[in-house]
Amino acid sequence: MLAFVLFFVAANTIHDERTMRLLSFAMLLVLPYMVHVHNDNLSWATSWHYDHDMRVNGTMLHLGSNELAAFYVVALLVSAGLLLSLRDLQWRLFFLLSTGLAAWGVIYSYSRSAYLAALVGAALMGLLRSLKLSLVLLLFLLAAPLFLPASVLDRFGMINSEQTQTDESTERRLELWTVAWERFQENPVLGTGYRSFPKLNRYDMDTHNNYLKVLCELGLFGFLAFLGLFVHGFRQGWLLSRQSPTPFARGLGMGVMAASLGLLVLNFFGDRASYLAVTCFFWTWQGMAARILRAVRYEGGWAR
Numbered sequence: 638m639l640a641f642v643l644f645f646v647a648a649n650t651i652h653d654e655r656t657m658r659l660l661s662f663a664m665l666l667v668l669p670y671m672v673h674v675h676n677d678n679l680s681w682a683t684s685w686h687y688d689h690d691m692r693v694n695g696t697m698l699h700l701g702s703n704e705l706a707a708f709y710v711v712a713l714l715v716s717a718g719l720l721l722s723l724r725d726l727q728w729r730l731f732f733l734l735s736t737g738l739a740a741w742g743v744i745y746s747y748s749r750s751a752y753l754a755a756l757v758g759a760a761l762m763g764l765l766r767s768l769k770l771s772l773v774l775l776l777f778l779l780a781a782p783l784f785l786p787a788s789v790l791d792r793f794g795m796i797n798s799e800q801t802q803t804d805e806s807t808e809r810r811l812e813l814w815t816v817a818w819e820r821f822q823e824n825p826v827l828g829t830g831y832r833s834f835p836k837l838n839r840y841d842m843d844t845h846n847n848y849l850k851v852l853c854e855l856g857l858f859g860f861l862a863f864l865g866l867f868v869h870g871f872r873q874g875w876l877l878s879r880q881s882p883t884p885f886a887r888g889l890g891m892g893v894m895a896a897s898l899g900l901l902v903l904n905f906f907g908d909r910a911s912y913l914a915v916t917c918f919f920w921t922w923q924g925m926a927a928r929i930l931r932a933v934r935y936e937g938g939w940a941r
Contacts, residue, residue, distance in 0.1 A: 643917060647927075654883060658885060661922070672738050672742055706743060710739075711915075712735065713742075713743055715895075716739055718892025718895060719732045722884045754900070757898060758896065758902075766891055812838070813838055816853075817852065824853075825856055847908045868901075870923050874890045877926050882938060
């Protein structure tokens with residue numbers, strides 16, 4: 638429920654664009670410290686090629702590397718959207734820096750799901766907003782072997798790697814997904830109850846797929862409500878980017894739309910929505926977008 642509190646606080650207390658810019662600035666000021674801690678954790682790695690010990694938690698002490706990566710993805714996509722739209726030099730320099738730091742975090746998170754989500758979100762912005770971004774993204778992928786370390790390239794290669802044998806982890810996930818689907822079929826309307834799934838399988842584990850978990854625990858109604866949160870975020874960002882009352886509003890709309898799509902992708906690989914530490918920025922930015930749209934629709938417009 639704290640996510641909704643953040644959304645409604647942002648939507649109902651911020652009434653001008655200057656405050657939105659300053660709040661975004663304050664939020665993203667955490668990135669240099671996060672990257673510093675992340676890099677310090679990585680300094681203990683002794684292997685040049687990828688090793689599982691490189692999956693560090695950084696500042697997400699009680700979560701994991703995948704949750705840290707999801708945070709970076711949201712920060713990256715919204716920063717990139719604002720960078721592409723703003724014309725003020727000082728703001729462009731700041732969002733260029735935040736985009737670069739968040740991109741570093743995504744790359745060195747060694748999270749394949751984060752790689753995929755960031756690329757999908759960036760590709761969407763490139764197709765809808767900027768041909769230059771599409772070209773930069775393409776050049777980055779082509780030139781990556783020239784400047785990225787072997788450990789990152791190893792992890793990138795694992796996205797499409799074909800395993801000759803199904804390992805124990807994969808077998809476990811398939812079993813968990815089967816259990817979740819069977820329990821959903823037994824309780825399709827209301828599900829088995831919130832946070833009940835770990836008690837329904839012999840591993841006492843999560844599903845590693847948030848959609849199947851929500852289907853199992855909350856049923857079809859809960860699943861549609863959960864999915865609607867991110868579909869609504871995507872639609873809201875789309876509308877704001879198309880109406881474009883100001884450059885900041887256009888950039889915020891693009892960022893929220895891309896971040897919503899990124900989170901839709903990330904939730905296929907685990908719970909990237911329940912932890913406020915991961916999505917706090919997303920809900921705040923979505924609240925800002927809702928505030929601007931309300932002004933455009935019912936208050937005669939939105940001025941800078």
